[in-house]
Amino acid sequence: MKKTFNYIIMAGLLTSMFCSCHKLSVPITSELTPNVFPQDSAQFIQAEGPVYVALRGSYGVEYFFMQTLSTDEEILPARGGNWYNSGENQQLHYHSWNSGNAYMESMWSWTSTIIGLATQEMALLNEDEPSTTAGKSTSIAELRTVRAFAYLMMMDLFGNVPIDTVSGSFVSQPASPRATVAAFIESEVKAALPYLSSTVSIATYGRATKYTAYALLAKLYLNDNYYTAGTARWNDCIAACDSVINSGLFSLQPMSTYFAQFAYNNGPKNGTLDPESIFAIPENPTFSSGPWGFRGTNLHQRYDLPRSEKAKYHINFTPSAPESTIPSYYAYFYDSNDVRNNQWLTGLQYLEDGVTPVTVTTTNLGYNQFYTGSDPSGVYTYQVNLTPDIILRQDVASFDCGNDEIAWNMGYRCAKFYPDSTSPSTAMNNDIPVFRYSDILLEKAEAILRGGTATLGQSAVSLANELRAARTTSTAWGSVTLDSIYNERCREFTQESWHRNDMIRFGLYEGAWGFKTDANPQHEIYPIPFTALQLNTKLVQNPGY
């Protein structure tokens, strides 16, 4: 009996030990795992968001620097060591950058992140969103177009880039030749086109429509000759422009309200869309840019406004003011009847009434750091007078104008994006245009001049004059050359991040301006940053670096 009892206990114990619980799954109740997010239509809209946040992330500041500070449009010298930033802005001006320049790193990872996010979100929507959901295929096509745009920027900056389209893959791809990338972008946009919305409204603002796709194709075709080294696609460019023109949804902003489309209440904020806006990056000081931080906004008022004009513009911070144009670019603004001249702050400065001088009170030494007189701390009050030239008075090697009033007043300043007095911070409410109707008109004119066939009864000169009629009261042009189209683009697209692309396409990027004399055509393509080469070992550094 006792023995039997023992056996029963033993058997019971052994059973309990070896048949015990081996269940390791622990329910996750505190995180957004794929089981709970995204599952409904509101969540799918939230899940599309990261790609748009990322696109905004560096478009307004660092991408602008890459496309602008490397040209004659803007320069960002140091002021007494401030803004020297390891020489990154100096290198953009001199074309002396290398793969260690921090902008290379941020641009490569920025465009890569937009692409990676779009791929991930497209897969997510494709797999998880019920096919019955209205607009599912449109949402996916929008993401696909944004991804193609990111590829256009990445390929334009870096040349050969890897084509990655598989979500969840950890396998890096080698870089594809630039021409292959261009063909890929074209096929992607064409694949998205049938599903994109043809409505241009508040509901689609900030996302890709059919016309965003056509504008993107027009830009691609116009540069195709450069990107693919050979095949010219002027008629394709013209056809893409015509698709935008024929929609009848866009028109030129009249001269009287030209600057409204760049103002703090541009875009849908004033109730109606800007007639020229085909695709824009919506900005708002209250947006959170997540990992992109404070530069994920429009910061032109921080970089461009003179420090002395805080009161004039009623802004709520003192601008930093290192950025200006140089005389050779300002020279394009020679037509005194052109409304676009008003984007510049030049010479003696007055308050809004146009009469009261903007004055600064400082010391003799504060005005001029090289003051050698007997009273360095003597009070000195003067009217702000912006001077056209950038002079590296303090130190040429470190790209430094000095840190005094004279230095801070160097360079004509661009206030095309009118300062935003409604913002509590440096971030502006002014949306940043990517594709505008005026660009479509000038692209078509350029394509015709380069050998394309005129359509719709329009000619290069009629297209140019159509735009000029909305910008200047001077008489219309009788004829037009590629040179005059380039000059018109300089006037029209200041601070819209297309100037590097334009200079290269017009063969002017190897010229000399400012302090820059470099003429190495290899510098049309930026170097692949060090970390990218480390993360993707299949990449090969671009020639010349």
Add this chain to the structure above:
Amino acid sequence: MTAPQLRAFLKANGEAFSPNDDLGANTNWQKAIEKDNAFSQSHNIAISGGTDHSDYIASLNYANKEGILLASSLQRVIARLAINQSAIKDKVKLGLNVTYSNSNSDDVPYRSVTLLQSALYLPVSPVKLPSGAYFEDFTNSAYYNPVAMTNNSTLNTKYSNLAGTLTALVKLPFSLTYNMDLSYQSYITNQGQYLDSYYTDNFNDMYNNPNPGLSGHSQQVFGQGGQATRAAYTNTSTLFEDYLTWDKHFGEHHINAVVGYSWQDFTNNDGFTVTTANFPADNISFNNLALSNPYGLTGFDVTFGADGLYSQSRLISDFGRVTYDYNQKYLLQASIRRDGSSVFGADHQWGYFPSVGVAWRLSQERFMLNQNLFTDLKLRASYGVTGNATGFSAYTAQSISGNLGTYYYDGTTTAALGATQEANPALKWEKTATSDIGVDFTLLKGKVGGAIDVYNKTTTGMIYSYAVDPILVPSGSVTANGGSMNNKGIELALSVIPVATKTFKWTSSLNLAHNTNKIISLKNPLFSGGDSVLLADPEGAGQSGSTVEILKSGKPLGQFFSLEYAGQNSSGVSQYVSSTGKLTTTPTQGVDYHYLSNAQPKLLLGWANNFRYQKFDLNIFLRGTFGNHIFNATRADLFRPATAQYDNILEDAVHETTADYNSYLYSSRFVESGSYLRLDNASLGYTLRNVGEYIKSLRFYVTGNNLFVITGYRGIDPEINQGGLAPGVDYNNFYPKTRTFLLGANISF
């Protein structure tokens, strides 16, 4: 420097303080935030008793320590109860063990910022103005009166820990024993921090100063009118374990076999943090958040601490072990564990971890019987593999979405949510294989004993966050198994009784350890982004982004990688060796870096001595580390003669000139030997036995801690963080090292 020293230094360099700062004071700011003396006390009461079938012990300990900094203190209560009970003719033993501890500590918020300020603040400024207001000079950037910081803020942390264990042992037939343990632990933290209105209104936008590592400092945005933070979290763990033991002798043969099962469940960070601001009065502190008015502030949001703290995980194991010995002469042990953890990818949760060991006790052999030297001599060899499932988030293998900003969608500001962590379903156990050969010996009838071990330890499949091309993984990283690391070393433990007479006895034990650490690889077949990672950025003023260490294959952890100092040029400016070997005064971060020495020590020493003479006893413990180097970033940050008008500098920067704008750059100049020998603890006691009728024994003692340090290191203390991925960087290490003396009495009734 003191005020006269700094004044003389500036004068010699043709410079002067700003009249805003120079109010003719001579303030020692480090002393100003410290107490002159801090007192501590500790009391312990224990009672115990029992019968033939049961016993119990209960104790209560109370300690109160004052910290050296103003406003810092710690109080702790620990209560213990243990009961054992036997039943059924002692075949069943039950035990219950409950411990409760509770501590309450006060500290200074942003302590490392406060300490840094106390080192930087100019001595010519007074703590307070004649009006009674604190002296401040906000024209000097990142410059805050450290006494005002200390006196206008509070940080209180309470911990309570409850641990209960129930054990059962059942003696069964057939030489079997069954054991079962059930334990539960709950650890609760409750923290409150208040920055009063003076603090939030004056010190807004300051940067915090975390320890160097992979992440940097960040700007602190305070809500005006006083800001309070409360954080309350509970960690609980539950363990069930049972095992069956079979222990049997067959003549000279002895076998002991165990099979068992264990189940553990952990819930961590169950709780919340909340930060609010704008209080009607400062004395409310963090005690009544409902009185705050955060919505009356623009640009301030109530915040809830970090995302993704809560986690739950489970660890389940099956294990078996067999030991066999023949006459205690030949010993063999083999074991295997099958461990499962919920933290890994679904198909990789289980791992097998075997171990095997053999030993040969030579002293039992017949040929050793005729010698007197060795009392005991044993040779050992073992090999075993262990697994690691800790050190990373419980949900690391999962895809997790989080906030990635906001964006415009159809006229509204919409949240953007996306993957903040990529799924890695292949995440599996990190394994460490250890081989060990050792010898244990006892000589001269127990007067000398010791052990020597030589080991080789290789960790493979190291779990690490790999940087990944964002075109593949937009969050930019994946936590995966990859790298491997090796530790080889030798350890010696020796204990000797040099003198043992009836009245005097001296026992001495010495531990020596030498270890060589090397990173073998930091790559994963898919992810190349783990190698050559620059890390440890002390973020000193003017050199944000200047890292001082590198993680690289072939190098040890704690490899310094920084500028190489090459003296001063003809203009008296510090110059450095560039990447091409030329000398430069404008070195580039990350590019002009060189491999310097590393933080790994060559020798660790511990030496304990115990002397007993009649009723006196004396314990002395010495500790030392030799051959390691320390990157003294703290010293570099205070070695800026060019800004001596605005920030204080070290006394030994007196021979520098203000023309040297480069002197403070992190470089080989600030790599120092970290060797030291410390008299860690000495205790002298006097014991009286059978004092009177009721007192069994009475012991008085005096103990001193940290009595002296012999070191050439110029920082406050060579004993700095030696763990983690970035060991050996002395950063913001200003916490004053204290020497403590303790008087005490033990009474037994």
